[in-house]
Structures are given as C-alpha cells and as structure tokens.
Amino acid sequence: xxxxxxxxxxxxxYYNLGLExxxxxxxxxxxxxxxxxxHFNKYQTDARNLLGLIYYxxxxxxxxxxxxxxxxxxxxxxxxxxxxxxxxxxxxGRLEIASQNVKKYNQALWYAQTGIYDLAILQLxxxxxxxxxxxxxQLLLALLYMAQENYTKAGKALHKVLQIDRxxxxxxxxxxxxxxxxxxxxxxxxxxxxxxxxxKLEDDNIIIPxxxxxxxxAQVVLNIVIGVVLGIAAxxxxxxxxxxxxxxxxxxxxxxxxxxxxxxxxxxxxxxxxQLAEANGARENAEASLASVVDDNGGLVSQYVxxxxxxxxxxxxxxxxxxxxxxxxxxxxxxxxxxxxxLQTISQDMAEEGYQVLDQMGDAxxxxxxxxxxxxxxxxxxxxxxxxxxxxxxxxxxxNAQGQQDTANELFGEIIKNYPDSEYAVMAKEIRGY
Amino acid sequence: MINFDEExxxxxxxxxxxxxxxxxxxxxxxxMTDIMMELIKQER
Numbered sequence: 412x413x414x415x416x417x418x419x420x421x422x423x424x425y426y427n428l429g430l431e432x433x434x435x436x437x438x439x440x441x442x443x444x445x446x447x448x449x450h451f452n453k454y455q456t457d458a459r460n461l462l463g464l465i466y467y468x469x470x471x472x473x474x475x476x477x478x479x480x481x482x483x484x485x486x487x488x489x490x491x492x493x494x495x496x497x498x499x500x501x502x503x504g505r506l507e508i509a510s511q512n513v514k515k516y517n518q519a520l521w522y523a524q525t526g527i528y529d530l531a532i533l534q535l536x537x538x539x540x541x542x543x544x545x546x547x548x549q550l551l552l553a554l555l556y557m558a559q560e561n562y563t564k565a566g567k568a569l570h571k572v573l574q575i576d577r578x579x580x581x582x583x584x585x586x587x588x589x590x591x592x593x594x595x596x597x598x599x600x601x602x603x604x605x606x607x608x609x610x611k612l613e614d615d616n617i618i619i620p621x622x623x624x625x626x627x628x629a630q631v632v633l634n635i636v637i638g639v640v641l642g643i644a645a646x647x648x649x650x651x652x653x654x655x656x657x658x659x660x661x662x663x664x665x666x667x668x669x670x671x672x673x674x675x676x677x678x679x680x681x682x683x684x685x686q687l688a689e690a691n692g693a694r695e696n697a698e699a700s701l702a703s704v705v706d707d708n709g710g711l712v713s714q715y716v717x718x719x720x721x722x723x724x725x726x727x728x729x730x731x732x733x734x735x736x737x738x739x740x741x742x743x744x745x746x747x748x749x750x751x752x753x754l755q756t757i758s759q760d761m762a763e764e765g766y767q768v769l770d771q772m773g774d775a776x777x778x779x780x781x782x783x784x785x786x787x788x789x790x791x792x793x794x795x796x797x798x799x800x801x802x803x804x805x806x807x808x809x810x811n812a813q814g815q816q817d818t819a820n821e822l823f824g825e826i827i828k829n830y831p832d833s834e835y836a837v838m839a840k841e842i843r844g845y
Numbered sequence: 846m847i848n849f850d851e852e853x854x855x856x857x858x859x860x861x862x863x864x865x866x867x868x869x870x871x872x873x874x875x876x877m878t879d880i881m882m883e884l885i886k887q888e889r
Contacts, residue, residue, distance in 0.1 A: 418877045453876040473860040477868045485874075510862040517858045524853055551856055558849050588847060 422452030437578030438465045456482050460492045470545030472509035512538045516548045528555055546572050553585050562592045714744045721757060731772060734765035738791035766795040770802050777809050785809040800830040804839060
C-alpha cells in the first residue's frame with residue numbers, strides 16, 4: 412500500500428502549508444490547503460480541526476461545527492475538537508447569535524441579488540455589528556458600498572476583512588479598487604517611490620525634519636513666556652522646597668542654640684538668686700547679732716553698761732539706784748568668766764535686799780500719789796523676787812487707784828488663789844467683796 | 846472594474862446552524878485513498 416502512505420505524506424504536507432498560512436493569518440489560503448489535505452487523507456484530524464477553527468474565525472460557525480463533528484466521528488478519542496464543540500455548546504446564546512447572524516446575511520444576500528440594496532446594507536450592518544469577524548458579510552457590505560460609490564465605508568469594511576484574513580483575494584481586489592477611487596493608491600505609489608528612490612545628497616542640501624516649522628515673532632515670544640513659566644514652575648516645585656527645608660533647619664538649629672544659652676542663663680540667674688538669698692540671710696543674721704549686741708535695753712553692751720552703773724551706785728553707796736539699775740538688767744547675757752563672779756555677788760545681794768528697797772520706793776511713790784511710778788517700782792521688785800504676795804497686793808492696790816480695776820482684780824485673784832493662807836489673800840477678798 | 850451584478854451572483858449563502866445535520870450527512874468524505882481503492886477493485 413505504497414500509495415496510501417504517499418497520500419498521507421501529501422496530506423501532511425498540505426496540512427503543514429495550511430498551518431503556516433493560518434499562523435500568518437492568510438485564512439482563506441490556509442483553508443484551501445487544509446481542504447486539499449483532507450482530500451488526500453480524510454483522517455487528517457488536525458487539518459479538519461484547524462479548518463473548523465478557520466471557519467469559526469471567519470464567522471461561519473455552522474461550517475466549523477460540521478467539520479468538528481465529522482472530526483469527532485472519525486476520531487472519537489483524544490480529539491481537540493471535543494473541547495471546541497463543548498465551548499460552543501456551553502453558552503447557548505452564542506450558538507443562537509451565530510444562527511441569527513447567518514440568517515441576516517442570507518436575507519441580505521437575497522435582498523442584494525434582487526436589487527433591494529438599502530435593506531441588504533441594513534441587514535449586513537446589523538450582522539457585522541454583532542460579529543465583525545463575519546468575513547462574508549463584510550465583503551458583501553463592502554461591495555454594496557462600492558456600488559453606491561461610498562468608498563470610505565467600503566474601505567473600512569475591507570480593512571476589517573484584511574485584518575482577519577490577510578490573504579483574502581476578493582478583499583484585496585476590492586481594496587485595490589477602493590484605493591483607486593479614493594486617491595489612496597496614488598499616495599501609496601508615491602510613498603513607495605520615495606522609499607526606494609536613491610537621490611544622492613549634495614553639500615547644499617539641507618535635511619529639514621517633517622515636524623520643523625518656521626516660527627513667527629508672536630510664536631517666539633509665546634515660546635519664551637511658556638519657557639519662563641515652566642522654569643518658574645520647575646524652580647518652585649524642585650528647588651524651593653529643598654531651599655525652604657534647609658532654611659528651616661538652620662533656623663531650628665539657631666533657635667535650639669538660643670534656647671540652650673537662655674536655659675544656661677536661667678540656671679546662672681537661679682544660682683545668683685540663691686547666693687543672694689543666702690547673703691541676705693547671712694546679713695540679716697549679722698544684723699540681728701549686731702542688734703542684740705548694741706540694743707539699748709537687752710543688748711550685751713547695754714548689759715555691761717548697766718553693770719558698770721550698778722557698780723558705780725555701790726561705790727556711791729546708793730543701794731536704791733543700784734537696785735533700780737539691776738532690775739533693768741538681764742544677767743544671763745553676761746557670760747564673761749571674769750565678770751560673772753562679780754555679777755553673782757550683786758545678784759545675791761539683790762535677791763536678799765534689793766526687792767525690799769524697790770518695794771519701799773513703790774510705797775513712797777504711791778504715798779505721794781504717783782501710782783504709775785509705784786507700779787513701775789513694784790514691777791522691778793517683783794522682777795527680782797516674783798514670789799512676793801505683799802508686793803503683788805501693793806501693785807494691785809496701786810492699779811486699782813489708777814482706775815485699772817480689771818488688771819487689779821486679776822492680781823487680787825492671783826493672790827487669793829496662790830497665797831490663800833496669807834493676810835494679803837484676806838485683804839484681797841475684802842476688796843473684791845468675797 | 847467590477848461587474849457588480851456578476852460579482853453579487855458569486856456570493857453564496859452561509860450554512861445555517863439548523864442545517865448542520867444535513868450538511869454532515871451529505872458531506873462527501875471520499876478521499877484520494879478511497880478513490881484509488883475503488884479503482885484497484887474495478888481493475889480486479
């Protein structure tokens with residue numbers, strides 16, 4: 412069976428040729444090759460499946476289904492067309508649309524062949540709107556447009572056909588006629604002439620780019636203005652932000668530096684204020700110490716002065732003056748070990764006799780009607796010896812005589828309370844009316 | 846130039862989906878091998 416093998420070889424060759432043409436989108440050429448392949452070997456499944464695909468791509472869904480069904484019958488297993496058929500049948504609407512499109516085309520063809528061109532065009536426009544890959548409809552539409560000398564629309568339809576099927580002989584022929592009638596053919600011819608012409612360039616020739624145009628004065632000014640605006644915009648968007656940031660950083664650093672200096676100055680001020688407060692405290696202490704030394708009444712110097720005057724009174728044998736002066740002293744302030752023994756002698760003498768002398772002086776003053784002076788003497792006497800109800804009674808009487816009944820009554824009450832067994836308590840009770 | 850009427854006549858109707866079964870039945874699947882086998886049978 413050598414001829415069987417030979418037939419298969421020829422079929423395969425045609426299939427390969429058809430496949431190559433299909434890959435470069437020469438669909439009609441590929442379809443012819445595939446048909447020849449199947450004439451030599453009807454079992455060439457790939458060729459039949461590819462032929463179906465080409466029919467489907469060109470809008471002939473029914474022809475595609477015929478080829479795929481035959482293919483599946485001849486080779487039920489491991490057949491790619493099974494997938495194709497499944498895809499078509501999966502969406503019911505797709506097959507229905509294809510059927511409607513075919514009906515529109517067939518109707519349009521009948522209209523065209525009976526001279527009803529307008530209706531034919533309407534049907535074809537509807538068909539290609541639904542499926543712009545319907546090559547046969549596009550070709551008939553282009554022919555009808557050409558018959559109406561509407562070459563622009565015809566050219567568009569043919570352009571679409573040639574996008575789908577580059578080798579479609581009828582489309583190429585129609586397109587050549589369209590180009591002739593629109594002047595497009597002449598333009599393309601000139602382009603081809605220019606493209607393949609070889610004019611030698613001379614030294615004086617200037618090559619001007621096709622986009623080059625001489626600018627007028629206004630255009631030059633406008634271009635300069637646009638350039639300036641773009642420059643400013645670029646400066647504002649690219650340079651200014653960086654410059655502003657740099658300045659802000661510098662200012663921030665400067666502010667930080669000033670803040671540090673200010674804070675150090677504040678620390679120094681606080682230290683100085685603290686030192687000033689300490690100095691003021693020291694000064695006040697010193698002033699207080701000095702005041703305590705020089706104070707007329709309680710100061711240390713005053714105490715020594717009084718001591719000297721007491722000693723002078725002793726020397727003059729004036730015990731009453733000595734007692735008065737001593738009563739004004741604060742012996743505790745005198746701590747000089749050389750003076751303390753002298754002071755102790757005087758203190759002992761005053762404790763024994765001084766208070767009595769002062770009491771007598773108070774009595775004398777009261778007797779002369781000087782109750783204020785009497786009260787002063789009694790106070791001094793009490794300072795030397797506080798535990799003395801007689802002097803307290805005399806002072807209360809003097810105060811009473813002065814009209815200071817409240818103070819006097821307090822003293823009478825003190826005598827009654829502290830010295831209840833004394834004669835002065837009895838007299839105080841009598842005065843108070845108990 | 847195109848002879849419009851002649852050109853229109855060259856267009857054939859498309860196969861409708863509803864006619865697929867008939868088309869398959871009527872398909873001539875005879876290939877070159879079948880023809881040669883038939884010729885050989887006749888010679889014998």
